[in-house]
Amino acid sequence: MAVHYRVTLLPGDGIGPEIMAVAVDVLKFVGKRIGIGFEFQEALIGGAAIDAEGEPLPAATLEMCRNSDAVLLAAIGGYKWDSLPSHLRPESGLLGLRAGLGLFANLRPAKILPELINASTLKREVVEGVDIMVVRELTGGIYFGQPKGIFVTETGEKRGVNTMAYTEKEIERIGRVAFETALKRGGKLCSVDKANVLEVSQLWRSRMISLGLEYPDVELSHMYVDNCAMQLLRWPKQFDTIVTGNLFGDILSDAAAMLTGSIGMLPSASLGEGGPGVFEPVHGSAPDIAGQDKANPLAQVLSAAMMLRYGLNQPEAASQIEQAVLRVLANGDRTGDIMSEGMNLLGCRAMGDALIQVLEELKS
Numbered sequence: 001m002a003v004h005y006r007v008t009l010l011p012g013d014g015i016g017p018e019i020m021a022v023a024v025d026v027l028k029f030v031g032k033r034i035g036i037g038f039e040f041q042e043a044l045i046g047g048a049a050i051d052a053e054g055e056p057l058p059a060a061t062l063e064m065c066r067n068s069d070a071v072l073l074a075a076i077g078g079y080k081w082d083s084l085p086s087h088l089r090p091e092s093g094l095l096g097l098r099a100g101l102g103l104f105a106n107l108r109p110a111k112i113l114p115e116l117i118n119a120s121t122l123k124r125e126v127v128e129g130v131d132i133m134v135v136r137e138l139t140g141g142i143y144f145g146q147p148k149g150i151f152v153t154e155t156g157e158k159r160g161v162n163t164m165a166y167t168e169k170e171i172e173r174i175g176r177v178a179f180e181t182a183l184k185r186g187g188k189l190c191s192v193d194k195a196n197v198l199e200v201s202q203l204w205r206s207r208m209i210s211l212g213l214e215y216p217d218v219e220l221s222h223m224y225v226d227n228c229a230m231q232l233l234r235w236p237k238q239f240d241t242i243v244t245g246n247l248f249g250d251i252l253s254d255a256a257a258m259l260t261g262s263i264g265m266l267p268s269a270s271l272g273e274g275g276p277g278v279f280e281p282v283h284g285s286a287p288d289i290a291g292q293d294k295a296n297p298l299a300q301v302l303s304a305a306m307m308l309r310y311g312l313n314q315p316e317a318a319s320q321i322e323q324a325v326l327r328v329l330a331n332g333d334r335t336g337d338i339m340s341e342g343m344n345l346l347g348c349r350a351m352g353d354a355l356i357q358v359l360e361e362l363k364s
């Protein structure tokens, strides 16, 4: 094997283990063919870790993740752990993982797959060909800025406060991820802010403009967040890569994702500075269908493709996996969540088999 990667697998809860098994099979198949060796190591997170170790992110899990080239996560959570105090809830395992690995950039693609175009709530001519990547800053901005809290004023009235703040360094590091991402895609980057009202956005915009001088091959534009929300619904095809702060990105990445209409198809990536990134589906652990072989594994498989493209710099392997997903859909194979009339209904495992079969054909 020419290259070799250590990948930590975090199957988590609910449908997590089922969809992870499919992604691992696909990675092994493509890796063997292209000459990429994977050393997979598995660790506990979320409810599974609470049951076994009494905490949602055991130190050994974080350590294993730190010592790997990339982390592939499925999903965490479930009814069983809903009533635990918040520091013991499965979600705090995820937050701890993000903080522990210093993941400050969240990449959320929203791509319309031709075979699933009817799943979108928007008209075909509006969404056909949409392929957007939202790069969201994840560890700064109004969710973390100080001061924050609910304070009592001199008149005895309560006052809620949050602070939207970004340093130049924080803006530059997310900016760099976004410019590099745009270079790997269509070469267009739209920076979204509210510079007509917010000073923090004025600094954001000026740093993005300076950074743009280092990336002459990327076409940089700017848009106010309210206009961006409108444009995503009016004419989403105008966007290639979007970069924005934590709050605006939280909202816009969900809006962009829903252009596609199908949660079982959406992958994501969270990246840090130099260390391993975490790649995971946008959806949760779907406890309502867990253990029934009904889950759609494609978001997990596409997360594995993102891991190859954005975490391990293996674009050829990534694109083979993406092509395989398109082919199974073109063949009419569907899991229950994306099923429509006349298509073949498959379970999670059978969808995995269909992917491997298509990958075999891609080879010849």
Ligand code: NAD
Residues within 6 Å of the ligand: 015, 074, 075, 076, 077, 078, 079, 091, 094, 263, 264, 280, 281, 282, 283, 284, 285, 286, 287, 288, 289, 294, 295, 296, 297, 299, 337
């Ligand atoms: P969910 O995404 O798990 O499920 C929402 C609906 O979509 C359900 O009907 C589910 O069956 C369906 N669905 C989701 N993924 C699917 C897939 N791959 N194939 C087929 N159908 C799929 O969201 P929820 O129900 O709000 O949350 C369930 C649990 O997941 C909760 O404990 C929540 O805290 C957790 N959660 C975890 C993450 C994560 O791990 N990143 C994200 C969101 C929610």
